[in-house]
Amino acid sequence: MLRRRPHDRTRPAQERLTHEGITVINTFSDREIFLIQRASPIDGIVSDYVPLHRTDDGHLAGPCPFQPKDSTHEIKVLPQRGLWICFGCVDGGDVIGFIRKRHNLTYVQAAERLLRELDDVR
């Protein structure tokens, strides 16, 4: 199981979160981010929200979950690279960035959400 090590010094994804006057520094190391990305396949996560189909060029695509329902913009998913991209949104990124955008979270909050979901299935 993944455990957070708040004092890991290897270039952490770090955020200062203030809640009710108390500031905490939330930190994931690069390796923990990598492990969360690897354990949360981008195609599986995106297809929890929109149906994906295989495209002619071997990627996956589906209706963009960030665009209005009548939009024709597609989100493109590259499972081998762990990335998504949408030219309609002019945005893209990793699986954590997808969850961040989808649920309006910070990057660290999105990483924590994925980590919780991983714990739930173990």
Ligand SMILES: [Zn+2]
């Ligand atoms: Zn989009």
